[in-house]
Each structure stands twice: as structure tokens, then as C-alpha cells.
Amino acid sequence: MNKVTFIKTDNLNIYLDYEKAAEEFVSLVNCDDLDARILANPRVADFFNEKIDLALEEAFLGNDGDDFAHLFIQRCLYHINRLKLFWYDDLKNYSNEQSRFLFDIHSRIEKRWSVWEENQILTERLNAVDVTQALCERAEADLNPKLSEEGRYIRDDISEVGYCQLLAIASLDGLVEASQLSRVLGGAGSDVQLMLTRILWEEYGGGKLERKHSSHFAAMLNELGLDSRPEAYLNIVPWEVLANINHSFLLSEQKQKFLRYVGGLMFIEISVPASFKNNKLAGERLGLSHDAISYWDVHIKEDIRHGQWMLNDVALPLIEKYQENAWEIVMGYDQQKFLSARAAGSIVACIRKYENDPVVFSEKLGSF
Numbered sequence: 001m002n003k004v005t006f007i008k009t010d011n012l013n014i015y016l017d018y019e020k021a022a023e024e025f026v027s028l029v030n031c032d033d034l035d036a037r038i039l040a041n042p043r044v045a046d047f048f049n050e051k052i053d054l055a056l057e058e059a060f061l062g063n064d065g066d067d068f069a070h071l072f073i074q075r076c077l078y079h080i081n082r083l084k085l086f087w088y089d090d091l092k093n094y095s096n097e098q099s100r101f102l103f104d105i106h107s108r109i110e111k112r113w114s115v116w117e118e119n120q121i122l123t124e125r126l127n128a129v130d131v132t133q134a135l136c137e138r139a140e141a142d143l144n145p146k147l148s149e150e151g152r153y154i155r156d157d158i159s160e161v162g163y164c165q166l167l168a169i170a171s172l173d174g175l176v177e178a179s180q181l182s183r184v185l186g187g188a189g190s191d192v193q194l195m196l197t198r199i200l201w202e203e204y205g206g207g208k209l210e211r212k213h214s215s216h217f218a219a220m221l222n223e224l225g226l227d228s229r230p231e232a233y234l235n236i237v238p239w240e241v242l243a244n245i246n247h248s249f250l251l252s253e254q255k256q257k258f259l260r261y262v263g264g265l266m267f268i269e270i271s272v273p274a275s276f277k278n279n280k281l282a283g284e285r286l287g288l289s290h291d292a293i294s295y296w297d298v299h300i301k302e303d304i305r306h307g308q309w310m311l312n313d314v315a316l317p318l319i320e321k322y323q324e325n326a327w328e329i330v331m332g333y334d335q336q337k338f339l340s341a342r343a344a345g346s347i348v349a350c351i352r353k354y355e356n357d358p359v360v361f362s363e364k365l366g367s368f
Contacts, residue, residue, distance in 0.1 A: 011068065018072040021051035029079050034096040045101070052076065052105065060116040067239065073109055074242035078234075080106045081249040084183070085176065087230065110250060117247070121338050123331045128323040132316065134330050135266070139311050142271045142337070143304075147278075150348040155278040160286050162351040164224055166279065167217075168233040169347050173245060174217035174295060175230045177203060179268060180252035184261055195313040199269070199306050216295040223291040240346035244339045251332070259318060259325055263332025266315055270307035271340065273300045 025048050028034055038045055051072065059069035083097040096102060126134060147155075154166065167174075181200045185193060205211030218228040227233070251261035276296040283293035290297075319326040 014066075015068050017051055018055065018068050021048045022072055022075050024048050025076050026079055029083075029096055029102065030093065032092075032095060034099045035101055038101055052108070056108065056112050060112055063120065065116075070243070071239040073113065074239045074246060076105065077109050077113070077246045078242050081246055082231075084249065084253070113243075113246075114250060117243075117335065117339075121331075121334050123334075124327065126327040126330060128319050128326050131319050131326040131330055135263075135311060135315055135319075135333065138330075138333060138337075139266070139270050139307065142267065143274065143307065145271070145274055148341075148344075150344050151275065151278040153348055153352070155281045155285075158282050158286075158351060159355055160288075162355050163282055163286060163288070164226060165236075165351050165354055166347060167220055167224065168226060169237055169241060169350065171217060171221060171226075171228075171233055172231060172237050172241065175214050175228070177214055179265060180248045181265065183252040184255075184258065192314050192317055195309055199309060202302055202306070213295065213298060216298050219291050220293065220295050223289055236350070238343070238346035238350055240339075240343045244343045247336075247339055257328075257332075259322060259328040260332030260335070262310070262314055262318060263329035263334075264336035266307070266310040266329070267333045267336040267340070269303050269310050271337070272303040273307075275340075275344070276300050276303075 024045075028037075028045060028048070031037055055066075055069035055072045057069075058066040059073055080102050083094060083102075087093070158166065181196065181203065185197055185200065187193070201207070203213050205213065205215065209215055221228040248261075248264070251257045251264060276299050280293050280296040280300065283296070315329055318329065
């Protein structure tokens, strides 16, 4: 797939440096015994280290930061995080999963990035009673929200090429189910654990591959002649979408943030039916087959009850058990809502650029 990027001329050198550093980093991640290689030649990572230090400064200045720096950082973080999943590929691809160098890079990025993200939202330490009320109010509002500008554009205006672009970007999540729910299920048994497992079981098609949600997403891609291999379109994914995925890794890998994870998952399960309905209606408006919209349809039907389960059978029992920390569930909910809205905005912005620029539109049409 051809990659088309919009870059101002005066920023071209910065962008190219980040691209070169990202390519070098991927090569380091994939080499044999990375730590031994760096020990033998410490300067092999000098260029990358220089650029990651620069990016960490440029990305987290103020509320916005530099987009190129954000993209570089989130790509690097994703390439480390993906090693925590099994891809059924060559086992040699995991030779650096315990690398000290990668651990240090991961820690440096997450330390700066997580604080910056937390500062994007207002957090109030609510008591248990107020947490329950806050979550119930949020759930009611987000189950049937006011139609956003992005949702209206997708529902009413997106072309078939734009719809393909939407699927290509969303495939990074849709083909691997990047909420990382499976990574928080281990540990002592409880009613909460069982309900989360029940949700995972439905997400995974009740043990039948053809019913697995990712299988429905692959079917959509195949129906439209797109590449259904995981990560096939990684290079066109905006940093905001990568950040959304990396955020799930951050919360699911730190058990102290379990309540925040639950709040975030609750928002996802509650809000998905409304947002995916716009995608489904877009496909129907374009006259696409059922296979080209089936993923949205499955999620709409299942996540309505998943959202109810997350509130009644997961969040409320946890509020009762962790009364002093229950406010973190609301924090996780609000942060995920912010991250999801930002990611959705970035996807629509990408689609608008491709559809509004005749040259790029033609190139993109050919690449699909």
C-alpha cells in the first residue's frame, strides 16, 4: 500500500529524521540479541537515542506538541508493546522481548507520555456515592450521544474510498482486539473476573474462529479487496490511534491501574454501539454487502449488553470494594472518552484529506 503523507516543506528534514530513526529502531527490535549488540557497539543506537530525546521534548510541550514527534514516539512504543502479544509467527521475532534497552526506552516514553495524557483531562477524587452517580450519568449520556461532526461525516458523506480508508486504519485494532482484556483476567477468582471473562468469551466468538470479532473485521477487508493481514496498514495509522492502543497496554500491564482500565473498558463497551452505527449506515448508504459491514453489526448487538454488564456487574461491585480509590474508575472512563474522541477526529481528518485532494485521492484509490 502506498503511503501518502502531508508535510510542510520546512518540516521535511525533521520528518525524514524521525522516519530514519523509526526504521533504525525497528531494525534494532528485530535483530538477534539486541542488548549484546549494543554492549559490543554502544554507538549503534546513538542516532535513535538523539531523536527520541528530541521527540520527548517536542511532543509534550503544552497541550498539543509536535505531530511528527508524537507519531515517532507512538510508533516506537507500539513496536515494543506488540511484543507482549503472540502473533503466531517466527519465534525468533521475540528474541528481544526481555531486552533491557527496550525496557529503558519503554519506561522513558511512558513516564513522560502518561503524565502528559493525564493532564489533558480534569480529575476529581469523588467518594463512592458520587462515583456511582457519575458513572450512571455518563453511561446514560454515552449510550445515545448527540451526533458528533465526525460521526455525521462518516454516516452521510464518506465515499467508498473513504470507507476503505476507515477500515484500513481501524484494522490495526480490529484484527487483534487491542483492548487487551485478556491481559487483566489472571489472578484470584471473583464475580468481577467471571463477568470480564464472559465478555472476552463473546468477543472471541464463543470459541469459534468464524464468529470471532476479528474474523468479521477480516471479512470486511476481504470483501472490499483490502489486505486482511494484521498490521498491513500500520504505516498510515495516525499517532492518535496508536496512542489509544498504547494506552490499553499501559493500563492492562499495571495492576495498580486496574480500576482505570475498567473505567476505560466500560466507556468503550457503552459508546461503541452509537459510533459503529454510523459506520454501518455509511456502508449501507454506499450499497455495500453485508460482509462489508458485518463487524459493526456484531459489535452493535453485543456491546449494548456488554456496557450494561460493565456497569452493573463490574464497576459497581468494584466501587463497593475499593471505595477510597473508586474515583479512578471515573478517571479511566473520562480519559478513554477523550482518547477515543481524539482518535476518531484524527481518522476523519485523514479521510477528508484524501477525499478532498484530487491527486492524493487518485493515488489512494489506486493503492486500494
